[in-house]
Amino acid sequence: MKQSMEEKISYRLLIIGLLSMLVTAIVCTAMFHRALTKQVLHDLSINAKDIAAAYPLLPELSDLSQFGGEDIRLTLIASDGTVLYENQAGEGLENHLSRPEIQSALDSGEGWDERTSASMGYNTYYYAIRLEDGNVLRVALDAQDISSNYNDMLPMIVISCIVILALSAVLSILLTRRLVRPIESMADNLDDISNHVPYRELEPFARAIQIDQQSRKSSERLRREFTANVSHELKTPLTSISGYAELIQTGMAKPDDVKDFAAKIRKESSRLLILIGDIIKLSELDSADGEPQVAAHFEQVDLMDVAKECVSDLQLTAQKSYVTILAQGSSALVQADRGLLVELCTNLCDNAIRYNRAGGKVTVIVENNPEGASLTVQDTGIGIPAKHQQRVFERFYRVDKSRSKATGGTGLGLAIVKHIAMLHGAKLTLESEEGKGTTIRVLFVPRKT
Ligand SMILES: Nc1ncnc2c1ncn2[C@@H]1O[C@H](COP(=O)(O)OP(=O)(O)OP(=O)(O)O)[C@@H](O)[C@H]1O
Ligand SMILES: [Mg+2]
Known part of the structure; x- marks a missing residue:
């Protein structure tokens, strides 16, 4: 079965909706994360500065414990990287000199970093500050506490995703239906379709x-x-x-x-x-479906042979009308149905004799032109008035009914000529001047194979 346009469009709309939701979610999460990091580091720095202010007044290093807590990890590091104090067990006490936040605290007075702590398996935020005695105080917060913020929001996020999805599904179906309806209604107005086109496309x-x-x-x-x-x-x-x-x-x-x-x-x-x-x-x-019913038998035909056959067939008729008829030119080969070409040439010559005057002349000329082979029938007859020239190829069309009828014409000859020419893909041209004569040329344009 053919794909439904409606289904296709709503499906795509839905996908676009899903994708934009996903992109929005990712961008929002990243922005949220950044804002949170900034906030955490800010809080940590305030915390660290408070401790630093109190530090010179502490009698013992272990008194630092009152500032730390379950969440906040406190570390005091000497300028050579040795850990002097650490409020939480489990942290390795190796030299801390290589840590970036310590480095920059030693260099410029303060430093921060955010990293996944290999030892704890969490994302941890660090803020370090250089104290007056040259030691560095570092406060750290594990990301576990931060991600709990996400966890709080997760149900909301999931619910809104489902709502958005449902909404976009309904909307895309409605929208598509509105898009497609006018197209369907085109079929009801076929008679006046140009006034019922819903879209420019x-x-x-x-x-x-x-x-x-x-x-x-x-x-x-x-x-x-x-x-x-x-x-x-x-x-x-x-x-x-x-x-x-x-x-x-x-x-x-x-x-x-x-x-x-x-x-x-x-x-x-x-x-x-x-x-x-x-x-x-x-x-x-010329049959109803445009395909000719006649079984044309195409072969290589010499137009000169056709012209000669025609001329000899009509010699007697011409003599009766005191008209001379002759063929001239060179041989020219075309792919054609020989019988039909003789019919075409006979019809043209018949007219050239019939609509001629006593002492007139009919010449059939065969030529090989650069644009193709041609057969031309030229007469010195009565000619066709300009206003009739367009129409003489129509069926039953006669310029002068009485003259045509007197000579037995029914007005079908040139219509047959036109159809035979069309069947061969040949071009017909007519030149005529009243009182001087008529020239009809059949040009066989070579077929592209
Ligand atoms: N060579 C010509 N010189 C002057 N008029 C022509 C010539 N050929 C055709 N006509 C005009 O065009 C009309 C149509 O020609 P066509 O050959 O179709 O019909 P017809 O000659 O009248 O009848 P049919 O050919 O069927 O016996 C003619 O009636 C004639 O008026
Ligand atoms: Mg005729």
């Missing part, structure tokens, strides 16, 4: 959904339009076929006319067949 996502929806809608609209157009285009020839057939059937046609009508029926039928053939081709090239 989701804008690209919403935009992608919107674009997808728009393209879905527009392709649906195109399909509907296409169906309407197809029905319309089929209706016209069928109406006249049915009309002529009725005239023959009812005997209203004179015997001389019957042959004529039959010829008209035949012409209309063949128009229908061509139209249906084109529609099938188009729907194969």
